Amino acid sequence: MDGMPKGLRPERADIDHAYRLDDRYGRTEGQVYLSGTQALVRLLLLQADRDRRAGLNTAGFVSGYRGSPLGGLDQALWQAQAHLDARAIRFVPGINEDLGATAVMGSQQVESSGEGTVEGVFGLWYGKGPGLDRSGDVLKHANAYGSSPHGGVLAVAGDDHGGVSSSMPHQSDLAMIAWSMPVLNPSGVREYLEFGLYGYALSRFSGAWVGFKAISESVESAATIQLPSLDQGFLPVAFEPPPGGLHQRWPDLPGLAIEERLAAKIAAVKAFARVNRIDRTVLGTGGWLRIVTTGKAHLDLMEALRLLGIGPAEAAEIGLSVHKIGLSWPLEPDFALSAARGAEEILVVEEKAPVVEGQLKDLLYHLPAGERPRAVVGKTDEFGARLLPATGELRPWIVAKALVERIGHRLPERDFSTRLADLLPDEAPAATGPSLARTPYFCSGCPHNSSTRVPEGSKALAGIGCHFMASWMDRDTVGLSQMGGEGVSWIGQAPFSKRRHIFQNLGEGTYFHSGLLAIRQAVAAKATITYKILFTTPSP
Known part of the structure; x- marks a missing residue:
């Protein structure tokens, strides 16, 4: 700490010897230790508690699809099941990201249906960047149709800016902006709770779904966090909505009115942010x-x-x-x-x-x-x-x-x-001996060790998943498509290729997610392709 400018030096915290791991969800005040993933779970609990204090009878609904850097969110939600149940928060994993988003869209229809058992449902959708891309049609429609006044939605995008665990780097806020979806950009895990509660209030006020950037370096980190006060609310905002309001309603038929309402939602977002400043x-x-x-x-x-x-x-x-x-x-x-x-x-x-x-x-x-x-x-x-x-x-x-x-x-x-x-980083030293780099390989005992091999003279196409590593294992495996497109590229290549047949590796998770549609396309095109469904899940 020597040489650290005065005023930027962090305070030394006392050790809390009474702290227990479940305090991350059970404590109601003070400090808790949370990973970014756990902070998203705690956010849901805080929103439910805030509604109860305000006298609102609400429930919560969560759906989406796991994928790094949000690969552990489903497990964290399951581990907190007792806390979720106590607050009427329902978690239903999506078969894929777009169907999960559609389910969350339905949660915002409870309030206006006249048949709800609660006053509103606050929703949370999650998915990694490519999952947000494939869900564009759903998220665009859901944001346009709107959130409910006592519900609200956060769309949590797991962004891998460095392309560490993705087929390419991605930045989801550009897509959200194209859908007129406001974007909250926390600097780290310490801001997840504050920004998340802000996002729900903003969504309820403006009728918009609110994007929430959860990049790898924040959601996969952890920190000691001061729990926010639930007694501190948001200031009232003077804003005149257009006739019919900004929120989810039915009927909401196709027409220019939806586009005009989106513009009004952005004006409402600015009005809320002007009074309730997060900058x-x-x-x-x-x-x-x-x-x-x-x-x-x-x-x-x-x-x-x-x-x-x-x-x-x-x-x-x-x-x-x-x-x-x-x-x-x-x-x-x-x-x-x-x-x-x-x-x-x-x-x-x-x-x-x-x-x-x-x-x-x-x-x-x-x-x-x-x-x-x-x-x-x-x-x-x-x-x-x-x-x-x-x-x-x-x-x-x-x-x-x-x-x-x-x-x-x-x-x-x-x-x-x-x-x-x-x-400034030093220049890499000149190599003076054998490299110590270790090429990634399948785990010992993993079925991929044998299931990714092909007969001599054959060729396979790679797919999304760890079995992609077959590409550098001298197994005649090439190429890559987006998740759910496995094998379809062969339909466009086969008529102009000397090769008459190809194998396609397809993980069982991808098959369930969206790969079945690719198989249907290959059948419809009468493609000469053999799909190998690669299972890694152990038998019971």
Whole structure:
């Protein structure tokens, strides 16, 4: 901790010797230790408790499909079954993500049906990024049709920004924005409870489903968290909804009225966020340089400041302040304008695509020249040169490098070269001996060791799942499609190939999820293909 700037040093917590593991769900106040996955479970319990305190007779409903980084959420829900039952929260795993989303959509129809046993049902849908992509039609319709006034829905997207356990990296907020679905972007597991309760209140007010980013680095981490007070509610908001309101209703027939209602929902979201602010200034006030952050990138920025020795006093001397955006879309304009007012330059730090940066530039573009910052930079500088990457994952040293560059332009006397040199990764040493890298392989005793082999001269197509590792095991296995498309690519290749037959590996989970439809397509096309259904589940 030596050299850590004063004001950024974490407080040392006393050890609670009375703490028990089940306290993560049982304690009603104080601190609990939660993983990101467990925090999502605790969020449901808190929402039920908050409704009870408000005199509301509500229930909860959860559905979706597991997949890293949300691969353990179903297990966590089952383990908390007694706590869920005590609060009338029902968990029904989806066969796949889109059917799970359809089930959650049904939970929002309880309130308006006139046949409900409760006043409303708060829902939670979950799925990893590719699952959100395949569920686009359902989620778009569900958001348009709306949540119920005493229900509300969080759509939790497990985003794998680094492509660690996915066929490719993904960023789900871009799809959510296309569906006019507001997006909450917590920086880490410590914000899951606060942001989740906020999301339910926002969904109930606006009639929108609310997106909730749960990236790998947060949902797969753990932290000691202060439980929020359930007595602290949300402020009333003056907003005039259009005739018929913003929420789920029937009839709701096709037409332009649905599109107009979506625009009204976004206006309601901004109105709620203006009064009940989740964006906040976290370091300093004013200054020539305003740093705007969102999501996990906020932690990267704060760590970069710490490593550079920039605490509150140093930030004031330099003339910088930090402003954190919790609702990354739509950007609430009043806070954004107040954060930008009087700035010479704004640096936007966010991971992946410039979601906040683009909105901020649009918001500031029409300001009078004297009120507009000289530059808004992020992915590129004011001359178009790359500053922060729009691909991969941010790291504190990457942010520190960009920050030092911006400060250096304005204050060349500020020398961070020594500190920065200590942060930059070393070049990889030249290889001097045999590599110690271990190629991933099937577990000992796994049926994939034998089931992925093909007869001599044959070829197999790979599929989604750990059996994809057959691709590098000299087993004549090639190719990859999206989950549920296994074997269908052969239909387009076969008429123009010298090969007359191919095998397709298909995990039993994928078969149940969506692979059966691919088999039906292969049968309909009379494709010369043999599907191998790969079982890993042990026999009873």
